[in-house]
Amino acid sequence: MNPEATSRLIQASKASIMATLILTMTGCVTSRIEDAREGMTGISEGESIVILAKSYHLGNETEDKYIACLEKRLARGSNGLHVISSKVFVDSLFPWFEPRTAPTDTKGLAKLMDHPGVAEKIAEQGVRYVIWLDGDTERVAGGGSLSCAAGPGGGGCFGFAWWQNDADYDANVWDLKELESAGTVTADVSGTSFLPALIIPIPLIARTQAAACKGLSRQLRAFIIDDPSI
């Protein structure tokens, strides 16, 4: 190969690598975040929230990593909330918040508080709101094909693949001070990812679940603090 062709190939490779690095940050994502308020909210200094997944006994499949993402996002920043870890909360109230035994609606809260030690434990941790998560992220469509090969002279990929993920989550907020539901925040995010390949695959990944986490956490914070400017 002559030096000019080699130089052009090197420049093309650099351009591809730069394009890959830039384009992996983008993706096609559409989001819809809504809230439906049923009561007054607001949170004082010293009060906490806890995020729990609705029971898998009821068929819910909310991912642990999504809950961890929400906990992290709600706790950070200047308007960060005090978030109690779901594991710590459930363990401290054993067996009253297990997947089998947790109250399924706010009508059961008064009876729950009558059990020995429950009200005291909740007060000790300062838990004001319990946020019940329902929903998950799943692949709803996909297509295309991609094939890769490697040999002594080199390797590469050729083809085009795409897939669409939907992240639908409902967050039902219970106020443990008033023993009633404060409302619901929903996140409905759809993202399509593409993977074209011409020698080098160029992933255009839509971070659907991450977008759902970001959107839901922002709306939940505004809902709980009751400040639309956040």
Add this chain to the structure above:
Amino acid sequence: MTAKTFTVICAATLAAFLAGCGSSVMLDPPTIPTPLINKIPASVGLRIPAEFESFVHSEEVIGRKHWKIDLGRSNAALFTQLFAYMFEKVTVLDADDDASLLSLDALIEPSIDAFEFSVPNQTKTEAFAVWIRYRLKVYNADGTVVANWPVSAYGKSQSGGGTDALRRAAVLAMRDAAALIIMKLDDETGISARISSVAAASVAVQTPQPATTDEE
């Protein structure tokens, strides 16, 4: 390459190949948090059968991969801890101990009726799930079976991968069983009610009869 080196490489390759054909999960004894309940004022015996102490479940899934789940002492440890939280006094009996010689209000004998699990390949999800059906037999002080209660428990986990997720699902199933037993044992077996009726009968026997008068 010497013959010895070649043999070692072949053995390592074979071991790696066989490892990919099966998985083994060993459970450490789980712990449950201290429950927020009032203890039942009873003295109970807990007799753990030998097969309960070392339960192993082996299964080949869709003819592709062999799974072996060794619950070890985890069941025995769970029930010992659970009943210590639930009752005022618990005595763990060996197989040849005579329960009638101890002043027990009841004797409880757990066993496993069934153990099943599913892996992501089967359910087309990312979760491992475990179902355990325990059976609790309750005997009163004279050795009569007064309750025979099946306890169905379920655990599901996506966390981790492979053996870690299956291990966590099994632990969650045991914790589910513990929660159900705490909530329902007394209602299903009537231990408290039986103790109360025995105590009431004992008080009635001890109450002196009123004396009869000459006029009667």
